[in-house]
Ligand code: SR1
């Protein structure tokens with residue numbers, strides 16, 4: 224088919240049964256395929272296809288934002304960037320993404336491994352499940368993909384080619400630029416917050432000059448600091464888990480941006496999971512879950528830091544901080560001094576990105592289920608208020624915060640208020 228056409232559960236078998244990739248994985252006879260549409264995200268169609276000899280996921284972009292409808296067009300090419308990002312992430316951190324079976328640019332669809340019995344990490348955390356491996360796996364994912372996609376590792380030519388390639392993913396960057404960094408801080412038409420109980424703190428946030436300036440400084444960094452290929456949307460809904468395995472999905476927001484962005488988004492989602500726990504205590508106290516989540520934050524950051532440092536010491540093959548300037552001159556401390564500068568900058572920026580991510584998930588267009596599934600409106604508003612407070616503190620005071628334990632202690636203080 225030469226032109227894009229959105230799939231349905233009814234048209235998918237006839238349309239895709241000629242794809243060798245699907246025949247190999249699922250079986251030749253499309254009539255025997257069982258198809259379900261399971262997409263619950265903001266943008267795309269997602270089908271699970273099961274046949275006589277296996278299964279696959281078919282993810283198809285739509286030419287508009289699914290959450291809003293066709294009044295908000297969005298180019299199909301994001302599927303192309305998702306495919307290229309997945310290939311690069313898999314090369315930089317093997318085993319961290321679903322296997323890709325086929326990509327069709329015209330139909331904006333990716334056929335990939337159906338991860339089973341994996342579930343979405345956000346769902347697991349809402350249900351109170353403690354996944355023992357996520358912090359280590361995600362810390363490694365962050366360090367390896369961010370380091371190996373940058374001028375610390377790639378050839379200058381290779382990185383510039385990728386920078387040019389991903390620069391065309393501009394429309395999804397527009398979404399982040401508007402939804403994360405600007406709209407939560409004024410009365411934008413797409414904003415919503417779930418209860419009037421938040422009106423007071425929302426008014427405070429929108430009148431907070433220091434916070435608005437910091438949000439714009441972070442936006443400036445996001446837009447202008449093309450350091451590495453980011454996942455671009457690394458929240459807990461972009462991770463699939465079992466107790467033994469962690470896979471990262473959905474990098475359609477991939478582009479070249481600041482190292483700290485993915486780290487901050489992910490940690491923000493752990494802190495939001497932390498503050499939402501008291502809204503999910505129907506079956507008993509979530510105190511151990513809270514302790515677990517703060518442990519995940521600490522371990523993710525420390526694994527990220529350790530692995531980034533290891534790569535710095537063993538794989539610094541790019542044009543930045545060349546080994547010829549330091550180690551080859553016997554100046555090991557020089558290389559360590561430079562590493563400290565780079566890690567410190569990531570730390571400070573990461574806190575800021577985490578702060579604004581917490582705000583936009585409560586005040587902007589795209590909310591998260593951690594809070595949205597809390598039935599009692601007062602409890603929900605109280606959970607959200609705590610996250611808004613931590614977010615404000617991180618965004619504004621990030622240069623005066625020195626350790627992840629300090630942030631977690633602050634989260635505990637706010638939780639007990
Ligand atoms: C209009 S898209 C809203 C959000 O969904 C995606 O997952 C991104 O997080 C985006 O900001």
Ligand code: MG
Pocket residue numbers: 264456461473
């Ligand atoms: Mg997504």
